[in-house]
Amino acid sequence: xxxxxxxxxLADHLSLRERIVARLRQxxxxxxxxxxxxxxxxxxxxxxxVSRTPLREAIRQLEAEGFVTTVxxxxxxxxxxxxxxxxxxxxIRTVIEGLAARQAAENPDSAKREVLDDILxxxxxxxxxxxxxxxxxxxxxxxxxxxxxxxxxxxxYHSLAQHVSRMRTLSLAVRGRPEISLRGHRRxxxxxxxxxxxxxxxxxxVHIEAAYGVLKRTVRSAPGRSATGSARxxxxxxxxxx
Numbered sequence: 037x038x039x040x041x042x043x044x045x046l047a048d049h050l051s052l053r054e055r056i057v058a059r060l061r062q063x064x065x066x067x068x069x070x071x072x073x074x075x076x077x078x079x080x081x082x083x084x085x086v087s088r089t090p091l092r093e094a095i096r097q098l099e100a101e102g103f104v105t106t107v108x109x110x111x112x113x114x115x116x117x118x119x120x121x122x123x124x125x126x127x128i129r130t131v132i133e134g135l136a137a138r139q140a141a142e143n144p145d146s147a148k149r150e151v152l153d154d155i156l157x158x159x160x161x162x163x164x165x166x167x168x169x170x171x172x173x174x175x176x177x178x179x180x181x182x183x184x185x186x187x188x189x190x191x192x193y194h195s196l197a198q199h200v201s202r203m204r205t206l207s208l209a210v211r212g213r214p215e216i217s218l219r220g221h222r223r224x225x226x227x228x229x230x231x232x233x234x235x236x237x238x239x240x241x242v243h244i245e246a247a248y249g250v251l252k253r254t255v256r257s258a259p260g261r262s263a264t265g266s267a268r269x270x271x272x273x274x275x276x277x278x
Contacts, residue, residue: 056086056094064103064114065202066167067209075104075112102199117203119255125199126248130241132193133177137224137240138233140183148183152225155179159221163214170208174201176221180228180240207251220246 060080063069081091095112098104106112140148155176162169174197181193208214220243227236 052086053090053093053097056084056090057097059084060094060098061101061103061198064098065198065205066170067205069114071114071116073114075114103202117206117255119252121199122203122248122251122255125196125203126244126251128196129200130244130248132189132196133181133244134237134241136181136184136186136189136193137228138237139186139189140180141228141231141233141236143183143185145183145185149229151179151183152229156218156222156225159218163218166208166214167205169214169217170201170205173204173208173214173217173221180224183228203251204247206254207247210250210254213247213250216246217243 060069060075069075075095077088077091077095081088084091095104095106099106099112103115104112105115155172159169159172159176162172177200178197181190184190208217220239223239224236224243227239
């Protein structure tokens with residue numbers, strides 16, 4: 037009788053799809069693939085050195101996640117971030133991350149000082165490059181949610197984190213925002229390390245509301261265009277309407 041291990045696993049194919057999803061998702065988050073830009077399958081397959089089948093599966097998954105929109109007869113496009121998207125997501129962020137900051141402050145974990153001090157030092161080194169700052173800033177927020185010790189809250193946060201990251205790219209690209217963001221992060225960390233829950237929650241809410249204001253202006257200032265300033269990605273239907 038053959039050993040069960042002799043049957044070849046099907047996981048390789050799924051692993052390839054997931055790698056494609058991760059690569060395309062990251063390109064959308066960072067703006068490498070601009071809002072409303074068309075996902076041309078032959079070109080993407082060539083660039084990624086993959087076949088069309090796992091690529092199509094990856095695009096369908098990204099559509100389910102809200103990063104891609106498919107227009108019948110025209111193709112798939114990177115989803116646009118609308119003012120309503122920003123308002124909805126940041127309203128949730130304010131509540132979820134405000135609570136996380138409060139609970140992190142009330143958490144007696146003695147290791148949090150070293151963790152927060154280290155990441156603030158790292159953030160201060162990255163303010164000159166908003167893309168590098170963006171990556172570390174995301175880790176700062178991840179750490180606070182983890183320090184909350186609230187697993188339910190962590191689950192909700194992580195379900196939103198990729199879309200938050202995409203919007204954070206836009207807000208941090210505004211001149212001077214990394215320096216302002218760093219000051220907000222320092223106020224949040226200081227309140228947490230002093231064990232002041234209400235103050236930490238308030239500092240987090242103020243920080244997120246400030247980012248929301250910048251992002252709202254950024255999205256609204258570019259009607260009919262991607263927030264990166266490019267209109268070349270508009271779908272045929274959208275171009276006809278302009």
